[in-house]
Amino acid sequence: MAQTLAAFLKAQSAPESLKGLIAGIADGCVRISHAVRQGATADMLGTAGDTNVQGEVQKTLDLAADDIMIDVCRAAPGVVAAASEEQDGIVPVAQAGPHEGWLVLFDPLDGSSNIEVNVSIGTIFSVLPAPMVETPRDPVAEDFFQPGRDQVAAGYVVYGPQTLLVFTLGDGAFGFTLEPVSGEWVLTHDRIAVPAETKEFAINASNQRHWHEPVQRYIADCLAGTTGPRGKDFNMRWVASMVADVNRIMMRGGVFMYPADRKDPSKPGRLRLMYEAAPMAMVMEQAGGAASDGTKALLDVVPDALHQRVPVMLGSKAEIETLLTYG
Numbered sequence: 001m002a003q004t005l006a007a008f009l010k011a012q013s014a015p016e017s018l019k020g021l022i023a024g025i026a027d028g029c030v031r032i033s034h035a036v037r038q039g040a041t042a043d044m045l046g047t048a049g050d051t052n053v054q055g056e057v058q059k060t061l062d063l064a065a066d067d068i069m070i071d072v073c074r075a076a077p078g079v080v081a082a083a084s085e086e087q088d089g090i091v092p093v094a095q096a097g098p099h100e101g102w103l104v105l106f107d108p109l110d111g112s113s114n115i116e117v118n119v120s121i122g123t124i125f126s127v128l129p130a131p132m133v134e135t136p137r138d139p140v141a142e143d144f145f146q147p148g149r150d151q152v153a154a155g156y157v158v159y160g161p162q163t164l165l166v167f168t169l170g171d172g173a174f175g176f177t178l179e180p181v182s183g184e185w186v187l188t189h190d191r192i193a194v195p196a197e198t199k200e201f202a203i204n205a206s207n208q209r210h211w212h213e214p215v216q217r218y219i220a221d222c223l224a225g226t227t228g229p230r231g232k233d234f235n236m237r238w239v240a241s242m243v244a245d246v247n248r249i250m251m252r253g254g255v256f257m258y259p260a261d262r263k264d265p266s267k268p269g270r271l272r273l274m275y276e277a278a279p280m281a282m283v284m285e286q287a288g289g290a291a292s293d294g295t296k297a298l299l300d301v302v303p304d305a306l307h308q309r310v311p312v313m314l315g316s317k318a319e320i321e322t323l324l325t326y327g
């Protein structure tokens with residue numbers, strides 16, 4: 001009998017409140033998965049009529065998933081505050097004090113453009129330590145401005161043909177599949193190891209004319225295949241849900257890129273550092289892969305805004321090293 005998430009968490013040496021939080025997030029994602037599967041039968045498709053702080057149209061499912069994740073944070077032990085793609089500011093839950101506590105960040109529904117077309121979507125989460133302060137005080141946004149390296153846990157769920165939870169507590173990355181009959185998460189991917197070499201890349205090629213020169217050269221060399229300097233044929237995949245693209249790379253290797261480009265010089269890349277890039281980078285590193293913003297490890301980027309964007313290059317270690325030699 002495969003190990004359940006509950007049994008796995010029990011065996012981990014992490015603080016009890018952190019394990020309780022992960023169990024709560026997993027339960028919350030089961031609820032989100034039900035909402036995803038209801039689709040049009042429960043009016044779960046379509047827009048909610050509002051925009052988020054980034055000017056993106058919010059979908060019904062974005063908001064339903066956000067409500068569930070905020071509920072999880074309010075109910076879980078030790079959570080001091082939460083932050084979400086769908087919330088302008090932080091959501092205070094408790095006071096920071098002279099005790100251990102957690103700050104939770106999430107992208108409640110990743111890949112929203114795929115909701116109506118029934119393509120895999122997901123949830124991404126990150127857990128940071130709350131500051132320990134002698135005199136209890138309300139949490140503030142600045143408490144969250146810690147590099148990804150400080151994360152105590154990170155992970156994602158893919159709502160695809162299977163519902164899969166992949167997470168790390170800082171000692172390896174593990175995958176649990178939601179067993180549809182029992183409703184249990186069971187360990188199906190023990191200590192995931194991303195192949196170091198690859199012949200597969202993922203990038204939104206419609207942005208090609210906006211890319212900077214090093215990315216242009218790297219992709220041109222991949223496309224040249226056996227006739228080019230790389231001497232091998234590459235394949236290309238782009239789901240447009242980061243969770244699905246990165247999960248594919250976790251399972252069979254590859255490179256995922258959303259680089260900075262010239263499309264909108266005010267935006268250094270499309271993906272958000274704190275609830276998309278940093279948690280995926282931690283999971284990727286814990287599985288033996290690599291993650292960079294093009295100049296340094298993604299986990300070393302220190303945020304100064306909740307919704308800040310960052311260039312992302314992550315995946316198979318040797319291929320990321322090759323990509324970085326392009327400048």
Ligand SMILES: O=P(O)(O)OC[C@H]1O[C@](O)(COP(=O)(O)O)[C@@H](O)[C@@H]1O
Nearest residue numbers: 107109110111112113204240241242
């Ligand atoms: O529209 P594009 O350029 O294909 O961008 C796709 C990227 O945008 C995202 O959908 C952003 O996520 P949200 O749906 O949470 O806003 C990523 O999952 C994905 O990698």
Ligand SMILES: [Mg+2]
Nearest residue numbers: 107110111276
């Ligand atoms: Mg997203």
Ligand SMILES: [Mg+2]
Nearest residue numbers: 085107109110
């Ligand atoms: Mg989202």
